[in-house]
Amino acid sequence: MSKFIAVILGFGPGIFAIGYTVGTGSVTSMIVAGSRFGMQLLWVLFLSCFFSGILMHAYGNFSLISGETALNAFKKHLKFGKPLAILIIIGIVFGQWNSLMGILGLSSNIIYEILVLNFDGLEGYKYEIVLAIAVVILAAFYFLMLVGQYTFFEKILVVFVTIMGASFMFSLFFVQPLPLDVVKGLMPSIPDVPGGQMLVAAFVGTTMAAATFLSRPLFLKGKGWDSSNLKEQKKDSIIAAVLIFLVSGIIMAVATGALFYNGKEVTQVLDMANTLEPVAGKWASTLFFFGTLSAGLSSIFPILLIAPLLLGDYQSGDIDTSSNRFKIITGVACLVGLIGPIMGANPIQLQILSQVFNVFVLPAVILGIILMLKNDKVMKGYKTSLFVYVGLYAALAFSIVISYNGVMALIG
Structure with a gap:
């Protein structure tokens, strides 16, 4: 057990990629898609993760070889780098803060539903309790942000991501999709129903998150x-x-086995809570809930960090977690996150919509790293492999198609 814990705690910066990516946005998108379309959108998930791996590798190599950070390098070395960097910051912060509203709403609703299962007298006070829980969550995370450093954030994320993965993996033992449906899901097709395009864009928005790279x-x-x-x-x-x-695939598979085959769809948080109850009882349902809650909490840290990180990157290329600016910006992010719970908005719909917005800045982020890798002066003579370039250009084409798809979905 001590060796296993050492391996888990030894996980590198990729844990932040999982924290950004597999949050309640991903959980919501996977459960809603699995309940409505089964495994039909598995191909979108596969392509998004494949391209995400290439982009993480490309941005990582660029950083280690050049010694620079992304936005600061865009500003210094690209002809239109300054407006491009500012546009990227605005787009990512807007998408991530929108996502925070949905995450906070979902996490607060999940805790509320768990409380209601044990205390019947709380049912008439949903709005007040959900809002109070949201305030407590943000206050706790804001305090941890003020006292923590990089290694502290990393260890907190490891705990949440491990709990989340174990919960969903255990849930898969109770319900599984048909193997044939998994194979069919890897063949490209878009559900020809209202909301199908929106979910495809949300899938890419949550698994190819520009903030991650x-x-x-x-x-x-x-x-x-x-x-x-x-x-x-x-x-x-x-x-x-x-x-x-x-x-992400396991979450979709669980929703397919528990809901899609039974003709049930997810529209409210309680529907997510009941994903496993028909086949596994309240214990498994509570465990699934716990995994979803861990997914939400694992996303709050990276989202609160994103605005000061990007601004620090743009100005100097450094992480600064102790300045007054850091405290003010993360405080503003907390207040923005409370908008969803204060309005009483449906967190399921809010979360999917926020993931769609995330795709629009993605082409600029991919184009930026392609131009950086081609700059011999920046890369100090290092030659990026043909495989990485092919992957990056394919990712760029994919992101443009998905962004167009997202625009059509929003218009629709």
């Missing part, structure tokens, strides 16, 4: 890695991408 150089820097850690960086990228695919 842009923040990677900063987290590598915080880890203390340099050009001697290229092999570890590559391995870390691959492991992170594989784990994102496995955990």
Whole structure:
């Protein structure tokens, strides 16, 4: 057990990629898609994770070899780098803070539903209790942000991500999709129903999160890695991408087995809570709930960090977690996160919509790293492999198609 814990705690900066990616946005998208379409969108998940692995690897190599961070390098070395970097910051912060509203709403609702299962007298006070829980969660995380450093954040995320993965893996023992449906899910097709395009865009928005790639150089820097850690960086990228695919795929598979085959769809948080109850009873349902809650909590840390990280990257290329600016910006993010619970918005719908917004800045983030890798001066003569370039151009084309798809979905 001590060796197992040592392995888990030894996980590298890729843990932040999982924290950004497999949050309640991913859980919500996977459960809603699994309940409505079974495994039909598995191909979207596979492509998104494949391209995510390549992008993490590309941004990591760029950082370790050049010694620079992404936005600061865009500003210094690209002709239109300054407006591009500012546009990226605005787009990512807008998408991530929107996502925080949904995450906080879902996490608070999950805790409320668990409390209601044990205390019947709480049913008439849902709005007040959910809002109070949201305030307590944000206050706790804000306090931890003020006292923590990189290694502290990393260990907290490891705990949440481990609990989340174990919970969903255990849930899969109770319900499984048909093997034929899994194979069919790897064949490209978009559900020809209202909301099908929206879910495809949400899938990409949550699994190819631009924040994951842009923040990677900063987290590598915080880890203390340099050009001697290229092999570890590559391995870390691959492991992170594989784990994102496995955990997300398992969530979709559980929703397929428990809901899709029974003709049930997810529209409210309580529907997510009851995903496993028909076949496994309240114990498994509570465990699944706990995994979803861990997914939400594992996303709050990275989202609160994203705005000060990107601004620090743009200005100096450093992580700064002790300045007054850091405290103010994370405080503003907390207040923005409370908007969803205060409005009493449906966190399921809010979360899917926020993931759609995340895809629009993705083409700029991919184009930026392609231009950086081609700059011999920045890369100090290092030659990026043909496989990585092919993957990056394919990812760029994929992101443009998905962004167009997202625009059509929002118009629709």
